[in-house]
Amino acid sequence: MAVYTEVTDEALRHFLASYALGELVAFRGIAEGVENSNYALKTEAGDFILTLYEKRVDPAELPYFLGLMDHMAARGLACPVPVKGADGEALRSLADRPAAICTFLPGVWPRRVRPEHCGPLGTALAAMHDAAGDFSGSRANTLGPSGWLPLLNRCRGGAMPAEGVFEELSTALHQVLEDWPRVLPVGQIHADLFPDNVFFLNDGKTPRVSGIIDFYFACTDLLAYDIAVCLNAWCFEADFAFNVTKARALLAGYRARRVLSQAEIEALPVLCRGAAIRFALTRLFDWANTPEGAMVTRKDPMDYVRRLRFHAAARGPDAYGL
Numbered sequence: 416m417a418v419y420t421e422v423t424d425e426a427l428r429h430f431l432a433s434y435a436l437g438e439l440v441a442f443r444g445i446a447e448g449v450e451n452s453n454y455a456l457k458t459e460a461g462d463f464i465l466t467l468y469e470k471r472v473d474p475a476e477l478p479y480f481l482g483l484m485d486h487m488a489a490r491g492l493a494c495p496v497p498v499k500g501a502d503g504e505a506l507r508s509l510a511d512r513p514a515a516i517c518t519f520l521p522g523v524w525p526r527r528v529r530p531e532h533c534g535p536l537g538t539a540l541a542a543m544h545d546a547a548g549d550f551s552g553s554r555a556n557t558l559g560p561s562g563w564l565p566l567l568n569r570c571r572g573g574a575m576p577a578e579g580v581f582e583e584l585s586t587a588l589h590q591v592l593e594d595w596p597r598v599l600p601v602g603q604i605h606a607d608l609f610p611d612n613v614f615f616l617n618d619g620k621t622p623r624v625s626g627i628i629d630f631y632f633a634c635t636d637l638l639a640y641d642i643a644v645c646l647n648a649w650c651f652e653a654d655f656a657f658n659v660t661k662a663r664a665l666l667a668g669y670r671a672r673r674v675l676s677q678a679e680i681e682a683l684p685v686l687c688r689g690a691a692i693r694f695a696l697t698r699l700f701d702w703a704n705t706p707e708g709a710m711v712t713r714k715d716p717m718d719y720v721r722r723l724r725f726h727a728a729a730r731g732p733d734a735y736g737l
């Protein structure tokens with residue numbers, strides 16, 4: 416459930432007076448998501464999403480996230496567009512939280528990923544990299560390689576989902592840091608492009624991407640790392656078997672829009688190991704630090720430890736269908 420901060424009707428009407436969106440027609444909290452409080456908002460001008468940024472988002476970074484969405488939307492990417500108030504500002508404050516209104520995107524995220532989703536996903540990811548190509552902002556990846564060892568150390572001594580997990584992650588992490596590629600194309604990446612962040616319309620024979628959301632982990636990093644995140648999040652089955660058909664479709668979709676260099680292709684196995692470690696670590700941290708009775712469901716770190724084992728056994732990029 417993700418409505419941490421309640422907004423009264425009166426506070427919202429007062430907030431909306433700063434915009435040219437007409438009168439409030441309806442609003443309701445959205446249960447999905449874990450980071451921020453989200454409300455679906457209907458005004459005389461249409462449908463919108465109101466987000467109140469909670470404690471894990473650094474307010475100083477919001478101009479980067481909102482600026483990036485604005486920039487990519489102006490270049491034709493289907494992502495939320497931050498709505499500006501009469502004063503030209505998209506970021507303001509509501510119920511003592513930083514808050515913004517963005518446009519509503521149609522479509523639904525795939526509860527069950529099929530290979531037919533993966534081609535359009537790859538193309539949409541490359542289109543995102545393209546649209547962000549000339550964005551002037553930048554943000555270091557706080558959950559990138561330099562953050563992984565400190566994060567692992569913060570998990571030391573905490574609750575573990577299985578025996579030996581800490582040691583397994585520690586060994587794999589040291590190897591990944593040694594193998595990590597130094598010179599690959601860099602740009603703005605999404606860094607959390609899981610199925611629940613990609614909307615599809617299923618109005619034809621093949622699903623179409625209708626929108627990408629949740630840019631609050633976006634940062635400046637290796638473009639191919641975004642592909643590695645997607646290979647992890649989209650191409651494993653419920654029993655953790657890797658589905659090479661999905662991977663092949665994802666990579667072909669991406670390459671239809673952006674050329675992958677030989678160096679990027681060769682780096683895929685280590686990038687995939689790193690991405691699996693990143694999600695295993697944040698989940699492991701939450702595993703030990705989510706208070707009993709909290710309203711959010713903890714995600715299982717082992718899902719990504721199992722993915723890591725697949726990547727660790729991969730002999731080269733051909734494991735991903737290349």
Ligand SMILES: Nc1ncnc2c1ncn2[C@@H]1O[C@H](COP(=O)(O)OP(=O)(O)OP(=O)(O)O)[C@@H](O)[C@H]1O
Pocket residue numbers: 417445447448449450451452453464495517518519520521611612628629631
């Ligand atoms: N622009 C949008 N258009 C339509 N629906 C949206 C939009 N933004 C968010 N939503 C809805 O709100 C839900 C939660 O949004 P989001 O994933 O950004 O939440 P979060 O708490 O910030 O993220 P996280 O996935 O990191 O927990 C989405 O699953 C979707 O249903």
Ligand SMILES: N[C@@H](CCO)C(=O)O
Pocket residue numbers: 607609694697698714
């Ligand atoms: N996508 C992340 C959580 C939100 O960033 C995960 O599944 O662990």
